[in-house]
Amino acid sequence: MSKPVQKPPFWYQILLALVLPLYRLRVWQRSRLQPDYQDEIIERFAVKPVAKNQQRKNQLSKPQQVIWIHAVSVGETNAAQPIIAHFLKRGQPVLVTNTTRTGQARAKALFAQNYPELFEAVFLPVDITALMQQFLQRYQPRLFILIETELWPNALAQTYDAGIPTILLNARLSERSAKGYGRVGRLTRPMLEQLSCIAAQDQATAQRFIALGADAKKVVVTGSIKFDIQPPEFLLEQAQQLKQQWQLAQRPVLVAASTHEPEEAQILAQFPKILDQYPDAVLILVPRHPERFDRVAELIEKQGFQVFRRSQQQNIEADTQVYLADSMGELWLWYALASMAFVGGSLSPTGGHNPLEPVRLGVPVVMGPHTFNFKVIVEQLMQAHALTQVDNAEALAQVWLNWLQQPEQAKQAGLAGLQVMQANQGALERQLALIQQLDTLPER
Incomplete structure (x- = not known):
């Protein structure tokens, strides 16, 4: 009763x-x-x-x-x-x-x-x-x-x-x-x-x-059911098409996803350090909230970069350095293009977003110090050396540079993440x- x-x-x-x-x-x-x-x-x-x-x-x-x-x-x-x-x-x-x-x-x-x-x-x-x-x-x-x-x-x-x-x-x-x-x-x-x-x-x-x-x-x-997530096949197929169309196979693709204010400005300020050593690198910014898309576009211009926007059906060209992924429902697509990724809401005190999406695709991940929303998952990934945690955007840029200079290390971090996924399914x-x-x- x-x-x-x-x-x-x-x-x-x-x-x-x-x-x-x-x-x-x-x-x-x-x-x-x-x-x-x-x-x-x-x-x-x-x-x-x-x-x-x-x-x-x-x-x-x-x-x-x-x-x-x-x-x-x-x-x-x-x-x-x-x-x-x-x-x-x-x-x-x-x-x-x-x-x-x-x-x-x-x-x-x-x-x-x-x-x-x-x-x-x-x-x-x-x-x-x-x-x-x-x-x-x-x-x-x-x-x-x-x-x-x-x-x-x-x-x-x-x-x-x-x-x-x-x-x-x-x-x-x-x-x-x-x-x-x-x-x-x-x-x-x-x-x-x-x-x-x-x-x-x-x-x-x-x-x-x-x-x-x-x-x-x-x-x-x-x-956590998050360990059982599967990327939509149609987005993976689209990523392969874009990788060929945009000629990204040989370029470092750095994805900063689910970002909050002031993360985009901080990352954009550090990105020239990466361009100094890897001038063909491209940074894809994926803001978390659509009401901030125009604001982030202004930030990109303020930092001296030309703005290329997904919402305007613009492509990543040979001279594109920063790309604004101001679309909705395509997060898996950007992760599938990534050489390495930053998961946002973690340099800002938001608590972080799900790192398992890039991990599921074998992408090495960096997050900031604020990860209380995914505390247990972040700890598991860090113990396996599949995720690196940093205190600020300067340290983030250094981790990305280290991985670009030592691609085998980045590859091992991606593989370690896949092993964590498999063990927890x-x-x-x-x-x-x-x-x-x-x-x-x-x-x-």
């Missing part, structure tokens, strides 16, 4: 009402010039209606009994990729919700074209009870899967009340995040109680969830088994 639904405390609802106008303003400031701005507003602050014309782009032909997967941004979407692919290949409709535009663009790039009637990606509605009730009525999910960390009190309360099994997959919880959740115990404990299962990446994460109030019987350590199979158990549970 399940417990009755425990609603979030009243103060949370008041806080949500106060923050809502500010959040809507933020969305307007960030997205108002985007062609799909009106769709975003509807999805975040209302609920997208069923399309009268089922040929309408990016809507499920049968929007009921879907597997609902929430992936906050690009990293979570990439982690969820094999899970999503598993269900779509079985003919199961999948709804993906994202919080960020980059995450949604990534999801659509991976699946929208190949599964137009089974796949839909929308923004997660604001966590208001009435909106969540409408959302559940609209899609009638049979299972709710959250990826990694993000928990929303009203969403969990409503899915629990509707008898929808909910699983937190690939769960990670840093010590800092655990302290934050611990400060709002009246909000956190009901959410953890309403989860049917927590599949933790590691034992430390499992213990943190239990300490916050999760039932130890519901917490399972499965490892299997989480996907374990997590799919958990999903299968939950998906066959009777309704409460």
Whole structure:
């Protein structure tokens, strides 16, 4: 017999009402010039209606009994990729919700074209009870899967009340995040109680969830599904074509990916040191957030480089020194072109992004000192000498120079990363088994 639904405390609802106008303003400031701005507003602050014309782009032909997967941004979407692919290949409709535009663009790039009637990606509605009730009525999910960390009190309360099994997959919880959740115990404990299962990446994460109030019987350590990621074949094929078309086979290609302010400026300031010794080197900058694309283009010009932009369909030419990859959904493409890579959000105090994407392609990786988002994975890669951690952009440039001067060392770092990937695979199979158990549970 399940417990009755425990609603979030009243103060949370008041806080949500106060923050809502500010959040809507933020969305307007960030997205108002985007062609799909009106769709975003509807999805975040209302609920997208069923399309009268089922040929309408990016809507499920049968929007009921879907597997609902929430992936906050690009990293979570990439982690969820094999899970999503598993269900779509079985003919199961999948709804993906994202919080960020980059995450949604990534999801659509991976699946929208190949599964137009089974796949839909929308923004997660604001966590208001009435909106969540409408959302559940609209899609009638049979299972709710959250990826990694993000928990929303009203969403969990409503899915629990509707008898929808909910699983937190690939769960990670840093010590800092655990302290934050611990400060709002009246909000956190009901959410953890309403989860049917927590599949933790590691034992430390499992213990943190239990300490916050999760039932130890519901917490399972499965490892990280990120070790099971596979690059999309079509992007690998495209990378090979571009490598020939742009004549990159014999050029050092340095990729700085998922970068945040001020990382681009710092790296651009150091890049001339590499050009002094390797004048045919090319730096590909891949900013994390699309609203910063124009700003990064200005930075490139300010540093004295000519700007070549992916968004303008410009190529890497023989004289191209810096290329701005201002596109969405193509991160694997740039990593596939890389001789070596820097994974951003790590020189800035963001916590770093997923290093396993370049590692999966045999690319040696450098990160800055701020890697708490991927602490365990970074430590594993560093122990295997597959990843080098530096304190600043100057040290980053020196590591790149060392690898260019000693290509065998760079090759060994790439191979060591592939060995770490292989040794840690299997989480996907374990997590799919958990999903299968939950998906066959009777309704409460």
